[in-house]
Amino acid sequence: MAERSPLVVFSDDWGRHPSSCQHLIRHLLPQRPVVWVNTIGTRPPRFNWSTVVRGCGKLRSWLWPANGQHTSWNCLPPSAPELVPPPRVLNPKMWPSFRSRLGRSLNRHLLRRALGPVVDSFPVAPIIVTTIPVVADLVGEIRAARWVYYCVDDFSLWPGLDSRTLQQMEAELVPKVNTVIAVSETLQAHIARLGQAAHLLTHGVDVAFWQTANSDTARSLAEIDALPRPLVVYWGVIDRRLDVRFVATLADTMTAGTILLVGPRDEPDPALVRLPRVRLLPPRPLTDLPALAQRAGALIAPYADSPVTRALQPLKLKEYLATGKPVIARRLPATLTWADAADIVDTATAFAQAVQQRLQSGVPAPQQLARHRLAAESWAAKAQQFQQWIDGDE
Numbered sequence: 001m002a003e004r005s006p007l008v009v010f011s012d013d014w015g016r017h018p019s020s021c022q023h024l025i026r027h028l029l030p031q032r033p034v035v036w037v038n039t040i041g042t043r044p045p046r047f048n049w050s051t052v053v054r055g056c057g058k059l060r061s062w063l064w065p066a067n068g069q070h071t072s073w074n075c076l077p078p079s080a081p082e083l084v085p086p087p088r089v090l091n092p093k094m095w096p097s098f099r100s101r102l103g104r105s106l107n108r109h110l111l112r113r114a115l116g117p118v119v120d121s122f123p124v125a126p127i128i129v130t131t132i133p134v135v136a137d138l139v140g141e142i143r144a145a146r147w148v149y150y151c152v153d154d155f156s157l158w159p160g161l162d163s164r165t166l167q168q169m170e171a172e173l174v175p176k177v178n179t180v181i182a183v184s185e186t187l188q189a190h191i192a193r194l195g196q197a198a199h200l201l202t203h204g205v206d207v208a209f210w211q212t213a214n215s216d217t218a219r220s221l222a223e224i225d226a227l228p229r230p231l232v233v234y235w236g237v238i239d240r241r242l243d244v245r246f247v248a249t250l251a252d253t254m255t256a257g258t259i260l261l262v263g264p265r266d267e268p269d270p271a272l273v274r275l276p277r278v279r280l281l282p283p284r285p286l287t288d289l290p291a292l293a294q295r296a297g298a299l300i301a302p303y304a305d306s307p308v309t310r311a312l313q314p315l316k317l318k319e320y321l322a323t324g325k326p327v328i329a330r331r332l333p334a335t336l337t338w339a340d341a342a343d344i345v346d347t348a349t350a351f352a353q354a355v356q357q358r359l360q361s362g363v364p365a366p367q368q369l370a371r372h373r374l375a376a377e378s379w380a381a382k383a384q385q386f387q388q389w390i391d392g393d394e
Contacts, residue, residue: 010130027383034087133170147177157308183313204379210322213291230297239266246302249348293323301329326358341370
């Protein structure tokens with residue numbers, strides 16, 4: 001078999017959290033060299049604490065780049081394939097905004113200068129994969145065999161992002177690339193409106209990982225073990241995509257227990273923090289989450305029904321289902337696909353009632369049976385399909 005082209009991947013920071021792109025690429029690492037490019041510029045500049053923390057982290061990566069590699073994989077399952085060789089991680093210096101013509105021109109120059117020598121060092125031109133539209137100005141500027149846009153979200157709708165700039169750059173990027181892969185049918189339709197056809201690749205799940213709790217996590221979960229039971233658990237980004245009415249109605253119906261929201265906060269509705277029985281905790285390592293799920297009476301996805309959530313393909317849904325625990329989620333295009341394996345509801349009242357019922361009864365037999373098809377949703381299988389499409393074997 002001919003040697004596969006190297007990959008250059010523009011996406012969320014390597015190792016920061018277990019995104020779908022990182023899940024896919026970890027399965028391709030044994031088969032081809034990968035350069036992973038951490039970038040900035042998707043959010044408008046703001047003077048707040050989270051921006052300061054993020055900015056300091058970026059400055060640290062620029063000043064002390066750790067030889068351009070990141071070999072740990074703390075955010076992904078220990079069952080991940082051998083990282084041979086590990087990805088080379090680049091943290092190119094960038095201007096923190098693409099809003100102005102000057103900012104775009106400066107970033108094109110900075111990225112071209114950082115990446116040019118890297119891609120030119122490969123014996124063959126690499127395939128460039130991006131999950132973010134901010135590389136629109138780079139197409140044709142650096143050596144590449146193919147460009148692939150892996151569309152994971154509608155960034156024009158995402159809370160807290162520089163929506164207008166990202167929308168404009170995506171509209172410029174899509175006609176330039178060779179292949180588009182979308183994670184939901186809603187995003188397929190979105191790409192079609194931009195003049196391209198997109199392959200559909202929904203998220204995967206490592207079922208065995210979610211059914212085996214790490215025995216070493218007991219100490220790290222001591223704070224959670226002290227909370228009143230039963231635990232109703234959500235993990236993921238805590239932001240304005242969550243429907244406060246759903247959580248508030250559930251809190252009002254609970255006479256005991258804790259609604260536990262675990263994950264990074266990204267300017268959530270302040271009312272969420274003030275609700276009775278609700279506890280917000282910082283993100284946990286992925287290896288802790290199966291043990292957290294074992295402690296839960298039910299797992300919830302109380303998303304609001306909005307344009308951004310209708311385009312959502314939440315990783316957590318299949319993860320929840322794989323744990324064997326009751327799952328209650330808002331009816332959305334992505335969750336409706338698994339309506340036979342979970343309780344999918346439309347209203348806050350129905351949400352609270354379903355949680356209370358499942359805390360008493362557990363997962364009904366028909367839902368348990370429906371979850372058997374998770375076996376066909378492995379990340380390994382998804383990665384092989386992804387590889388065929390990025391290589392142009394369509």
